[in-house]
Amino acid sequence: MLTEVSDQLRSANVPPCPRSARVGSDHVPRTTDSPALRGRRRETDLLNGLLREVRAGNSRVLVLRGESGAGKTALLDYLTEHARTNRLTRVGGVEPESEIAYSALQHLCAPLLDHLDRLPEPQRAALSVAFGRSVGEPPEGLLVGLAVLGLLAEAASEQPLVCIVDDVQWLDRMSEVILTFVARRLDAESVALVFAVRSPGDEQILGGLPELRVEGLPAPDARALLDSVLPGPVDDHVRDRIVAETRGNPLALLELPRGLNPAELAFGFGAQSATPLAGRVEEGFQRRIAALPAQTRRLLLTAAVEPVGDVPLLWRALDRLGLRPDAAAPAEAAGLVEFGARVRFRHPLVRSASWRSADAAELRDVHRALAEATDPRRDPDRRAWHRAHAAVGPDEEVAGELERSADRALARGGRAAAAAFLERAAELTPDPTPRAARTLAAAQAQLQAGAPAEAAELLAAAELGPLDELQHAEVARLRAQVAFTLNPGRAAGPALLSAARRLADLDVHAARTAYLSAVGAAVHAGRTGGDDLRRAAQAARGVLAGDDATGLLLTGLTTFSLDGYATAVPGLRRALDALTADEDLSLLWLAAPVAHEVWEDEAWYRLTEQAVRFARATGSLSLLPTALVFRAGALVFAGRFADASDLIEESRALEQATGLAMHPSAALTLAAHRGRERPAIELIDATVREAEARGQGRLIGLAGYAKAVLFNGLGQYPAALAAARSAVEHPDLGVFSWTLGELVEAATRAGETLVAAEARDRLAERTGPAGTAWARGAQALADALTAAPQHAEEHYRVAIERLAGTRLGLQSARARLLYGEWLRRENRRGDARTQLRDAYETFATAGAEGFAERAGRELGATGETVRRRAADVPVELTPQESQIARLAVAGRTNPEIGAVLFLSPRTVEWHLRKVFTKLGITSRRELAAALRER
Template identity: 75%
Template sequence: MAGLARADHGLIHAGTEFPARHEIWHTCRLVGVRSAVILGDVPINTETSALRGRRREQEALDRLVRDVRAGQSRVLVLRGEAGAGKTALLDYLTEAAPTGRVVRAAGVEAESEIAYSGLQQLCAPLLGYLDRLPEPQRDALATAFGLSPGNPPEGLVTGLAVLGLFAEAASERPLVCVVDDVQWMDRMSEVILTFVARRLDAESVALVFGARSPGEERILDGLPELRVEGLPDADARALLDSVLPGPVDARVRDRIVAETRGNPLALLELPRGFTPAELAFGFGGPSATPLVSRVEEGFQRRIAALPADTRTLLLTAAVEPVGDVPLLLRALERLGIGMDAAAPAEAAGLIEIGTRVRFRHPLVRSASRRSAGPTELRVVHRTLAEVTDPQQDPDRRAWHRAHASLGPDEEVAAELEQSADRAMARGGRAAAAAFLERAAELTPDSAKRAGRILAAAVARFAAGALAEVPDLLAAAELGPLDPLQQAGVERLRAKVAFALNAGRAAQPPLLAAARRLEVLDPAAARETYLAAIGAAVHAGRLGGADLCRAAEAARGVPAGGEPAGLLLEGLTAWSLEGHAAAVPLFTRALAAATADNDPDLAWLRGVVVHEVWDDVAFLTTTEQAVGYARETGALSLLPSALTFRATALIYAGRFADASDLLDEAEALGNATGSPPYPAVAVILAAHRGREGPALELNDALVRNAEAGGLGWLLAVAGYSRAVLFNGLGQYPAALEAALEAARYEDLAVLQWTLGELVEAAAHAGAHTVAAEARDRLAARTRVVDTSWARGAQALADALAGPAGPVEEYYREAIEQFTATRFGLQLARARLLYGEWLRRENRRGDARDQLRAAHEAFTVMGAEGFAERAGRELAATGETVRKRTLGVREELTSQEAHVARLAVAGRTNPEIGAVLFLSPRTVEWHLRKVFTKLGISSRRELASALRDR
């Protein structure tokens, strides 16, 4: 491997594989990459010496590499305390693993607020594949890395871009990606890499993290883990013996091994600097100091013994996180220090200076910083700022200048504000907030300071750091704010309250903020009142008079013609005057609202559409919301859009598609740390009719609702139980659940529940209850003119009405539901009609309806209703054969979803964007689908699925 050179965290090889390798490396330097690995065609050397006491871990890493070479992707988190040997194991992986390409990155504490700094390290060697990505992903990644201007990229699109970049690189040879010190990775890099880790499948990519434990980062939870514990006693004693300055009593040795718990770094470092006499008492006597702190103290003692110039050199290298030797040389020249000052630190094994600066361990870096006084730190930061190119690296220069400032400095604060703008333009919201917070600290003018704090609060909210926003808002209010800024404070406070708890607890602060906004910003007041009413709707029965209180207060704000204002007007009328008064206002609001002008209101639109019984709007608006969220990469909007779309697909009888969307929403929620409420999953489980799993989900939803003060979810749970028991033919249980749920006027859910109540009561012989529920339903259907409403009412009239026109009502219900796209409702109408016909001894007519219902339910996967229809069909004398579900039994859920999207005409990249998979993984799934179905091309896919 000629030309191989040791670098800070990896290897750089001038192989022939990258014709533009010099351009790529230049790009790496432009975006601030500390380390990169570009390997040529020669496999990595496998003759690496074994690590002491790490056979189990090495075997696990060897298995990982074998799987990747076989075409699979693997993810692993090496987790252990500082000094446990994680980095050594990662070195083993990168140097001993027989694979073709390795890229490596490491988090650095000083860089944890620089957006995408860790991701840039990892991706820079792979930028030669950037042009292979779809344009939106290519643009997002280029903008995130500062390679080209553009709109701030959404995390979802950036994540898909990184996934695609890895897959393209691995299409030539397997790829191993190593990320060390994740606990110091910047937030955006951590989120995106975790998202990618959860979506890798068949790309021949290994993504291996090194993370300290205990660690604050929770985003890696759920990924496969390998715990790196202390060395076994025998190996620990052998390692300790190798550094002891002389003979030590065996009991003392045992105590040292026990006290360090076999931590390799502690065993190597703690004995340094102690005499044999001091070691005889076990590192100078018992200590309650944590092990990591004691190791760092050991490094501090060794640093303190160095010459003054060496300590300054070490501090400068520690403060400068890039490991850039030319930059370090320029800084030392300004400080009047020569490179010969590095010799004592290198001799002490604390630092290596080659093509990059490399510390023995991150604790050496932190020990050097903590050993320095404030004045020394400011001098070093000032010097580094002076030698940093303001054109090539303005953000790091501004960061150094900020740390060098002793007091307020508007010039530096303005530079930091510009850095925040650049970070925000790249989608680095957390980084922008950090720049703005430091800028505010250095701002001498109180009004400017308050404005910058407010901007930081907005950035923290956008980054999802909700807990940090209230303190920033309180700080902003200490300075003079103009009315518009005060309105911004109130709006943001209200948004935080609603985001943290959409139930009863959110309503008081929302109302208070809305009242203050009425004069400052009427449009903002309407949005906030809408959120307050939304919170009251969520609280439902648990909110007492909250809904009326919010609606009464909202009437005082001037009306607005924007979607939020129109929805507010409709919800106010619904709350105070009832359903009939609200219908025309809801209709107007839904007509004005589109996916791109009210993305934050999608959840309300998805609920309100039920109040106007508009089946077309229900299906189209939910589809538009998902499309908008996908196209824009709106990560915060997509989970709720997917769940509301899944609800529409349940009514359409497309259970498999609904399940796919719910799986997608759950995966996305796990990747972002904010899983959606399982309400729609509960509804789907109820319609599928598997009693045990459905009740388990239902009970969990009830617990969540009660804990969060979300009465609306209790209504969903009651409705779902009624559906489940109606499908199973357990009508008394369905009646009990529906009666409880129908006691409250819950938005949208009440009308669903009333239909179930009529059916359960009619079958249970509670005819008076059925008639009362029918009349309550009629009050809601007679004020609208849609097929959905007419069909629902006709079915209720058939079940609870007078004996004479029953058959006309059933026929009317079937005709109206046929005009909708609600296949589920149509099948249920046929089932009820068939049951009535059988009771009328019209067995031939009953068979036609029951056969159609049974077939529809079976295809949907509505097992409870299918069995109920099968029992009725058997009672007519027809033999009911158990239908095999064919493709749904043979294909996995993922394969079935890929197949359906392929039939719909989606390309592999488009399917990948929908399912958060790389195109290569999509291709792999399609090959398995073709094999299982016995076909060889996409042209045959539609007919094969239909035949099965």
Template identity: 65%
Template sequence: MLLGRRREQETLNRLLRDVRGGQSRVLVLRGEAGAGKTALLDYLAETMPAESVSRAVGVEPESEIAYATLQRLCAPLMEYVARLPEPQRQALEIGFGLRVGPTPDVLLIGLAVLGLLAEAAAERPLLCVVDDVQWLDRMSEVILTFVARRLDAESVALVFAARTPGDEQLLGGLPELRVDGLPDGDARALLDSVLPGPVDARVRDRIVTETQGNPLALLELPRGLSPAELAFGFGGRAMPIANRIEEGFQRRIAELPADTQTLLLAAAVEPLGDVPLLWRALERLNVGPEAVAAAESSELLQLGARVRFRHPLVRSASWRSATPARLRAVHQAFADVTDPHQDPDRRAWHRAHATLGLDEEVAAELEQSADRARARGGHAAAAAFLERAAELTADPKPRAARALAAAAASFAAGNPAKVPELLAAAELGPLEPLQQAGVERLRAQVAFAVNRGRDAAPPLLAAARKLADLDLGAARETYLTALGATIHAGDGVKAVAEAARSLPAGDDPAGRLLTALSGWALGDNTQLRAALTDDLGLLWLTAPAAQEVWDADAWRRITSAALDAARSAGALFVLPTALTARAGALLADLRLADAATLLDEARGLQEATGLAGDPLAAMLLVALQGQEKPALELIDAAMRDAVERGEGRLTAMADHARAVLNNGLGRYAAAQAAAANAVGHLGISPWAELVEAAAHAGDVAAAAEARDRLAEQTGTDWADGTHALADALVTPADETFRAAIDLLPLELPKARARLLYGEWLRRENRRADARDFLRPAHEAFQTAGATGFAARAARELAATGETVRKRSGSAAEEELTPQEAQIVRLAVAGKTNPEIAAALFLSPRTVEWHLRKVFTKLGITSRRELATAL
């Protein structure tokens, strides 16, 4: 029985009822150490059959070993791995070190874990609990957060326990249950159950107050204290509850026999709970089975099929109370008994902690472990291995090289804050010129990753110049990043372009794009269209470059191929950019619902990983939807960020979105002012917005000037159609409007051209002709959800005397959620459930569940009826 936990137990009971009913549920228990989170996890686990429960605990010593906690959680479920699609199965097995193969991306492993849970839950509801998530390794954290956000209809409960105070962003955005101290009455009852004898009521009050009702503190802190010692509470020291509880455990551990203390320490160091391995290590330490009795009678540890501590704080108390010499001896014992062939990385890690001083042999082992970790996608683990390898290296030259490699791995792991310290360590040793240039390049890359403003480009340019005489390929890539940095900053583009032209031209995608972008920066964009590539790593530059040269086909192709490639490869770090770039292209084709789904996915990934894509599509979406308040909130927030960081291109994005919003709402003076501020940035061409706004505002000179600027772009239907439309707005004529409508290849500008032509015809009092163009424009905008422009078209139609009807459509169809709608579109396109699941990062069972709901809403019974029903 859990005192004072009725509310929490009712929440957990509801969670299990939902899971048994076929739904998935996620919950994060947050509370201070000892608040009862582990007891609640125990309660939850005891209500399920043992074979339906998978459990893992984050362990501080392993917080830098990739997939450590995730692998423990998945271990009981690996019998289902054969049911996964081959790419997912291979990624998971490589990530867990079960096979050798090409480096898998984190996202593909995440999809494999999602599928693994779904397959296990297909036989019976599954409960997965993860305690002490503050000690999760980074890769386990990213994957479990991703999986938690994608669970839906798999009959899986995923419940975490997180300590506070701590990183509140950890597992942020997931449903939470706060676990606080017990109410006074329950706290007193719990305290009375462990007090050694009668205690003055005032002392009891003080103890309850000092512990703030923390259950573990109430249970553990009075243990071993006499009534006299309790008379003054716990000494009145200002110490966090977690520290007090851990200190209490340390006191109890210190009273145990030496062999039992060693047993506890060994169990704390070995987080897998592998009893045979533990006994082999204890044998090396001359500790016999008799040591177990004292540990179990003290209620600190249970030793059965697995090792289980009374509470995670017992593990940390044992670990922290050990002398350095004793801790090294335990690590050495585990290194001696760990199979170097089956688990070389854990053996190397134990050897590293057992070593005092310098040891090249151990450092070399750690370096090999880092290579294996990188091959599994574990860059954070590789960084930890390499950093320790550098510390153990005597020779300054390899020591510096290992520190530099650790810095590169930390950057790849998304931990730029660690990089400067490691680079400083690398610079203490002798570095070859190429290595020194690499230091500067990495330092500059970190600066650009953290802040894409005006300060990012100069160090990148300096690194590129150093690399020019050492490694042409690396120099070109660094010049290209420097050029991209100046494009984002909106300043210094020509200087970088001129410097880049000193290099021999490269024939690889990055080299060709560097040559073309340098030419564009210096006023010659003739090579830009030919340099457009589907290379995923260059998407951040090629997508806006395709817009810059008005190549609609290339824009569609590049963004579609990039999204497919990012998804199929599970390229987590590129996927947000691919999602937002593709969303931008979909908006241009008036596919607002599809774009919104991708942007929702991008937001979810940003919450899970901290990685963000280009914000322009999100701003344009709400601008096109005519949602003035949320649009202005997004735009103003982007503008503040841009000003703070000195990021000129972001400022232009915000102004461009503001111009679209105001043109849709018919506020032409405001649209003209915003569009005029957005000129001169790659892939952001506000000239069409400027012509439209200025023409409606009566500023013919400004409209003509913008039209003339558009005349500089020719050679594609998009460019020629846009120029024709601008010409028609400045000098209205039927043939010019019609030419624009015929030429424009993208649905949004085509619909806007019809609207503009219809508006002119209505002003010319040609009402019947105006309706022929206003009607399809209104239908296109309303169907897409571009309500601002739809309302503008509706007003014009009403002015012609036509009654504007709302879009017809079944109520059931309009009730489809964005996710259901996207699943339906893929199903109509002929995709199977596993293919849809892989595309949307769902489990096939969730796809099947959503389709059943869609069939009910639409009144159909099979996929064959979907297209007709819609």
């Protein structure tokens, strides 16, 4: 395992180490076998290596996993001790603190906030609001993550930084999410981020990061550690049995023998116990706590309940409980706790053992004292939390205080914390009506926090209380949203429609939004949705139309579904024209397919460009994945494959950093047009399997379109014909018309003239009412392919002229390819070369290998020698380096590039230095020319 971790740490893409960066890198002392770290030579050597890497200018992440008492904290202590030449910040998760948004993250970042002013203004503002330092719009988690990444990088620019996070399983949800994001994006900042998390049971936390399993000590070291605490000689067989029972767990070896005499140890720890090892160690701590004086036990309980180790606050609470500070002496003498600048327990199990040793009345008294000792102006949320746990029964005053804490958490972007506050507020609410309302609000917060399963449980609880009609409808809407979040296929559509119907007579605006979601779900269910779309559209038609973007889009889609294409086009175009404000961009998931459907390439470009810009600026996790995918699709059609690939890579980085799944549509379209058969078919087939399993019929249609494009490009026309015919069995929004064009081409080349003519006529039913340059160009091309020889040329010329006036460079090149092929067959070789040469250059430049090869074959048949592009480029840039280089050429600053790629500016600068070295240049001014030459 250690070898594996070392390999993982070394295999990361690390920057070259300049000589000046190596100063002090060998000053990490070798491990000494002190009793606290007996048998941990390999582990400490790994930590020493991590420190050397960080001092050399690299970033490293490591997750220590092990059962309670295995020695994770001791290893973190070792790292803390040996990181003295570094800047260091450390925090530990505390279970009661897990309800306070950004609590752990704020403690970790507090020593670094003197660098806050160096961050870009949006990131600086987001972090300030998240930490409660200022008031503003609730920040998106992605923006907070970028801010923390930048803050660590800025702090490390002056001195290598070591960040240690213990007991990750008890972090508040937002801190865990942000730190996981940062860990996955660190690269070349001189930052070490080292976590410790309890296992088994928390394997999903920090998954996929380099890790070290902290196991029990080797048998010789375990026996030696056991001998150091045994009260007397013990038989070797008994010692071996104890070592085997504890599996070498250091804490168990040190704690379980305490209080047992030689006779009691004669048969190990007594009879075999079914209690887990951690539970047995905790029971040992409980016995030791029980032996303390009553005043000391209560003091220890107060320290255990106070989550952050705030000693002045603890003394104030103890004064209210009538306890003197000298009551701490027996607990310190017993080695259970240390009181210094902060309170530190020997082990988290001491804290939990103290809780379990107290009765409910004692716990309420302690929480009450801590609430009274907490300043309501400086720390109102922790005060509310303590008051909530001090309450004997329902208490509206405390519930109201918790509700206000939830509002503050939402203002900081802490939706999970808000849900926890609201849930506890509901429990303390005496009146069933507001109790149900607070439970409903908690469900809403959980859904917004990305916890749909928890939201579903709260919705069930809310339904038990008295709800008015609007609240019942809201429950139905939220339940449908939960279903759509968990499975965005057909299953969610009926539930969304039911919720919309309940809202229709209660809240027209909410009903329109719900109906649009129901119609959209049915659109995406496509061929798997049966009659869902017609039923949703019929129900939505009875809702009072609105003149906002939502209302216009709903009206257009219902008309499209019920009255036919031609009737719907004006309304759909009005809806696209109305989508101008940033707040309308949440409708992009439907608006982009509508733009395709009515052949509006300008609207497609405008909306996707606006969406990406807005989502990046705000860090909107709800919009950015969709925006990146649709923008990448637009760039594919423009023939800008490299830029489209950059956005797809960005969305993959986002998927890796956040766990948000990337929609495959852009990757499908790009793979099909690139023309690499095997990887494209693998992606298409995998997409179809997933879409069939989830009831996403429109995606099945898109996969069929992609396969038709792929095989048309490769000249495998029967395969393209089969794929296109299958795809057009359902009129998928924004896909059907494209596929008809592919079907015309495939059928013509395969000799299926009747099939081609039928597809041409079906296409005309769409392109005629649309009337845009894109639509007229596509129709002229279909007409040319199916026309008699004496009429074909005119149609080809119209197609090229129309498509040249659009943003669709790839479609324009395909028209020239088809025209060139026709001209060659007419023995007009000179004219054919002109068209085919232009098409070949466009395809080859874009990277459309299949179509380029097809154009090249045709060009060769005209007698022209095709100059193949060099297959082997002397200088190879990684995809990330290429993306950074292109963004730099576009004029983006390092912070702006970092915001796009979720990297720190320092890592961007390091990558640019590597690009300069590879290209043999020294500055950004030379970059554009070097990339063109390459």
